[in-house]
Amino acid sequence: MSFSISKQGDVVVVDVEGQLIVGNRQELKQKVLDELERGEKKFLIDFSQTGYIDSSGLGVLVSLSKKIREQGGELRLANLNDDLQTLFELTKLDTLFQISDTRERALESF
Amino acid sequence: MSFSISKQGDVVVVDVEGQLIVGNRQELKQKVLDELERGEKKFLIDFSQTGYIDSSGLGVLVSLSKKIREQGGELRLANLNDDLQTLFELTKLDTLFQISDTRERALESF
Amino acid sequence: MAKPRVALDVEIPSDVRYIEQVVELAARQCRELHLPARKCSLNLPVALTEALSNAILRGNAISNGKHVRVRALVSDDALVFDVLDEGPDFDIMAERIDPTTPDNVMREEGRGLFLMHMLMDRVEHIRSRGNVIRLTLLRE
């Protein structure tokens, strides 16, 4: 369970490895907010290595998308597997986020 | 918790990721025996990504070293962290195995 | 029908960092009983995480010394998880909101009970010494 951050061009890419849940969501939030504070504007969260997400993990994604937008930035998501896609559909969060099938497509979309 | 096998020159390298314990040791044993059956002779088990090993994991290493030697092959170990080094010393298995500090040194030693 | 048997019984401190391992034990139980893969990889882990985090954060209010218990009961047709806390009563119907309305979809909280209901075949609240949330997953 860890978050790794890398930079692809001008996009900050965050890989979520393992679960995004109540026990670790603050860590993701802080990492992204630190980058935002440094002036970064474009963010991609890649879920290809993610297991499941709980409601507090979803809450952090909503919170981050608001904060990034307030700074004139953008948050995109990529690589939701079927389980995660279902979660986003159940909660209608698929209407709130721009979600791409692959990392490449997400990077191009900025 | 998984085992990945790769080939470096004529050496079969096994990376033990996570724990080597009663719940998964059979998987390691089978993977190595399969390679031995295919005619491989040189084996290196790399523990750089290993957490802990229990007595049944140590037992599998002893068993493999015997079986490999019976076929005229060799088993070497590399990258024991302090915890694992302690385990091998407590059980005197450090006298039974050839153990290298790094993967490179282990590969050169064959 | 055979008497339901306890398959797993775990008591942990009121600390959310224990949740993931407990859920992994439950998911393993789910897989070994051959329930549909999706139920074991998504429905159970998410719903149980919600019930556990509510028990720890809402029920026990992270109090030192209070515990949360999870008990799995296996019967012929279902796998049932009871999540027990030591907190005060609450009204599970009244607390549940619809987080998918245009007003609510931007909220950061309030999706827990909703997800439990969507992902489980049955969700019950039983008032005992504390709260018991009973999550039922049919084998089907």
Added chain:
Amino acid sequence: MAKPRVALDVEIPSDVRYIEQVVELAARQCRELHLPARKCSLNLPVALTEALSNAILRGNAISNGKHVRVRALVSDDALVFDVLDEGPDFDIMAERIDPTTPDNVMREEGRGLFLMHMLMDRVEHIRSRGNVIRLTLLRE
């Protein structure tokens, strides 16, 4: 001195694949009580894995329906783990061999009780309805 309190209480089926998650819960408990890092990363995980696998494979002989229970007790000076099985009595002194002698070092089995004793501050066998192996780790 305060009364020892139960910090963790886990009951699992007799299946070795549950061991790793239970040990991870115990190791987390160890870290949160600020015991020395080495005790939480090596001594406890290995010794508890040994006690659990003996309880499952030897005590309960992998019987369907039999359970293994682990209970952690925290006191001012120690963290104590009780591992309970439902098996017949055995003689922990007589069963323990020295696996480091030239004859024994090539053996594939028999290192479990030895490692428990080397890695724990105290190991006790208590005969109750089944066996209780009590592993004590001093906080020091």
